[in-house]
Amino acid sequence: MTAPAPAPVQTKPLLEVRGLRKLFPISRGLFRAPTDFVHAVDGIDFEIAPGESLGLVGESGCGKSTTGRMLVKLLEATEGTIQFNDGDYERDVANVSRSEIKEFRSRVQMIFQDPYESMNPRRTVFDTVSEPLAVQGVGTVPEREERVLELLGLVGLAPPENFLFRYPHELSGGQRQRIAIARALVMNPRFVVADEPTSMLDVSIRISIMELMTELGSRLGVSYLYITHDLAVARYMCDRIAVMYLGKMVEIGPTEEILANPRHPYTRALLSAVPIPDPSVKRTPVEIKGGISKAINPAPECRFIERCPFVADVCRENPHPEMFQVGERHYAACYRINEI
Numbered sequence: 330m331t332a333p334a335p336a337p338v339q340t341k342p343l344l345e346v347r348g349l350r351k352l353f354p355i356s357r358g359l360f361r362a363p364t365d366f367v368h369a370v371d372g373i374d375f376e377i378a379p380g381e382s383l384g385l386v387g388e389s390g391c392g393k394s395t396t397g398r399m400l401v402k403l404l405e406a407t408e409g410t411i412q413f414n415d416g417d418y419e420r421d422v423a424n425v426s427r428s429e430i431k432e433f434r435s436r437v438q439m440i441f442q443d444p445y446e447s448m449n450p451r452r453t454v455f456d457t458v459s460e461p462l463a464v465q466g467v468g469t470v471p472e473r474e475e476r477v478l479e480l481l482g483l484v485g486l487a488p489p490e491n492f493l494f495r496y497p498h499e500l501s502g503g504q505r506q507r508i509a510i511a512r513a514l515v516m517n518p519r520f521v522v523a524d525e526p527t528s529m530l531d532v533s534i535r536i537s538i539m540e541l542m543t544e545l546g547s548r549l550g551v552s553y554l555y556i557t558h559d560l561a562v563a564r565y566m567c568d569r570i571a572v573m574y575l576g577k578m579v580e581i582g583p584t585e586e587i588l589a590n591p592r593h594p595y596t597r598a599l600l601s602a603v604p605i606p607d608p609s610v611k612r613t614p615v616e617i618k619g620g621i622s623k624a625i626n627p628a629p630e631c632r633f634i635e636r637c638p639f640v641a642d643v644c645r646e647n648p649h650p651e652m653f654q655v656g657e658r659h660y661a662a663c664y665r666i667n668e669i
Contacts, residue, residue, distance in 0.1 A: 341414045342376040343520060343552050344400070349373050349409035349423070351395050355625065368624050369395040371576035372409070374652070377520070382546060382553040384567030384584070386560060386599070388621060391573040393556045394442075397522040399423070400554060401439045402430060413437070415519045435465050438513040442525040444505035448497045454481070455493045458512045465516060480511040485541060503534040507541070514545060521546075524556045539565055560603050564588060569658070572596045575624055575632040577649060582659030592661040594637050594669065631664070639669045 351370040354363035370392040377383050385393045398404040400411060402422060411422035415436050425433055438461075441447035448457055458480060459473045468476065474493070481489035484507040497505060506526060513521055523542065527535040543566060546553055555566050563570050564584055571581040572595065580593040591597045598617045617636045629648045634640055643664045652660040663669075 343379045343381075343414055344377040344554075345410075345412040345414070346373065346375050346400075347410045347412070349396065349399065349411065350407045351392075351399060351404060352407045365626055368576045368627055370399070371627070373573070373576075373578040375571055375578065375581060377552050377554065379519070380546070380550055380552055381569070382543075382555055382567045384555045384557060384563035384570045385573060386557055386563050386570060387573035388558060388599075390575075390621065390624070392576045392624075393558075393573055394524055396573070397439065397524050397554055397556050400520075401437050401522050402433065403439070413520070431465065435461075435516045436518050437520045438516070438518045438522075440506075440509050440513045440521060440523045440526045443529050444502050444509055445497075445529070447509055448505060450497050453494045453496055454500075454508055457497075457508060458515055461512065461516045467516070476515060477511070480515050481508075483514075483545065484508075484511045485537075486511075502530050503538065506530060506538055510538075510542065510545070514549065514551070517549065518551065520552045520554075522554045522556070525558070527562065528557070528559070535562075542566065560588070560599060572599065575622060575627065577632050577662065578652070579633065579663070580661040581652070582656065582661075586656060586659050590656070590659075592655045592659070592666055593633075593663050594639055595633050596661075631662075639665050641665060 349370055350372055352366040353369055355365040355367065356363055373396065375383065385396060387393055395404060399406045400422065402425070406423040409423055413420050413422045418436065420429065420433065422433065455474065455477055458477045462468060462473045462476060477493065478489045481492055486492045486504065486507055500508065527538050530538060539562065545551065555563065557563050567584050569582060570584050570587045572579050572593065574595050580587065580591065580596045587596065588600065591600055594617065616638050618638065619636050622632070622635055631644050631649050634644050637644070647664065650662045650664050652662050653666050655661050655666055
């Protein structure tokens with residue numbers, strides 16, 4: 330059983346996200362409609378090109394994982410559009426019908442953060458990796474076994490026959506994550522959301538998993554949304570970086586441009602916290618105030634206003650800023666972008 334043929338070259342973005350929002354209601358009583366909402370994701374826009382890897386970074390609770398889960402329809406969006414363009418298949422994922430979910434799932438997959446919780450302990454490696462093929466009705470059992478063996482070899486589990494009928498408890502964390510990658514790629518998807526896939530692994534094997542994902546992405550033409558809080562990982566894995574803060578996207582641009590020339594105060598603060606393996610290098614920390622605000626019914630002004638060292642009247646008197654272009658494919662959401 331061979332993998333599906335690669336998709337023809339396309340000029341449209343693979344994914345176009347516009348005005349994406351996700352509000353979680355906070356219950357106030359049994360018979361009363363909720364009036365308070367957690368604004369987990371609050372009106373973000375971005376695009377991902379075919380074959381591109383976009384890193385989504387930010388501190389815990391900023392909405393990264395919620396965004397990824399909406400893109401693969403594990404969560405329903407409150408508002409906004411998610412236009413998915415894969416050759417002849419063009420759909421607004423945010424509003425796709427239940428009858429179309431099966432076809433959509435064959436094109437989009439997700440790699441979860443915890444390799445210990447994302448696999449059923451009662452299912453063998455073959456059961457786990459072949460399940461998407463069975464759900465989609467692809468091939469006979471021998472053909473599925475051939476495809477699973479091919480994928481196990483691709484993700485570096487050799488000889489693959491030795492892993493085919495093992496259970497999760499017989500595998501290490503790194504091996505489990507390789508199985509999760511094989512499961513995500515078995516249908517040859519065009520887009521994969523990777524939600525911090527190396528954060529639960531030993532440092533010694535993280536680089537091998539990152540190299541594997543990069544190699545497979547290039548070989549199979551897969552686009553990634555790579556969710557992480559580690560800027561070093563984002564630099565290694567991603568063509569572009571998008572920075573989120575409290576449900577809003579505050580900066581987006583090419584990876585090296587973002588790291589060399591951050592324009593938003595929050596991005597600068599994130600970079601200043603990254604350790605430098607050279608004791609002679611002195612980095613001036615960015616002085617931000619307080620802690621992260623609550624995302625419950627946030628005020629309309631800039632989400633970073635309470636912590637920003639550059640806050641001014643223009644920030645207090647206007648709603649959260651739109652993205653301003655500050656370079657080639659480089660955008661930041663700050664009213665004082667040219668003054669700081």
